[in-house]
Amino acid sequence: MTAETTSVVVAVICGVTCLGFWIWLVAVPVARSFDGGLRRTLAVVLSTYTLMIGIGIGSGIGLLVAYYWDRIAA
Numbered sequence: 001m002t003a004e005t006t007s008v009v010v011a012v013i014c015g016v017t018c019l020g021f022w023i024w025l026v027a028v029p030v031a032r033s034f035d036g037g038l039r040r041t042l043a044v045v046l047s048t049y050t051l052m053i054g055i056g057i058g059s060g061i062g063l064l065v066a067y068y069w070d071r072i073a074a
Contacts, residue, residue, distance in 0.1 A: 030043045031044055
């Protein structure tokens with residue numbers, strides 16, 4: 001197994017684990033908090049939107065660090 005393959009496997013495992021925890025700790029309680037199908041659906045959609053914004057901000061910061069790593073490490 002090459003280093004690149006190991007990195008991909010670790011990233012996939014981390015992603016699946018984080019998605020599972022998000023469903024368990026956020027999506028299920030949010031869906032149970034509301035009555036009616038439309039309200040539950042909207043609550044889960046807004047929670048998903050918030051999750052995507054967080055992932056985008058984290059990815060942006062990670063890409064900036066990777067891009068400027070030679071300046072940061074020096």
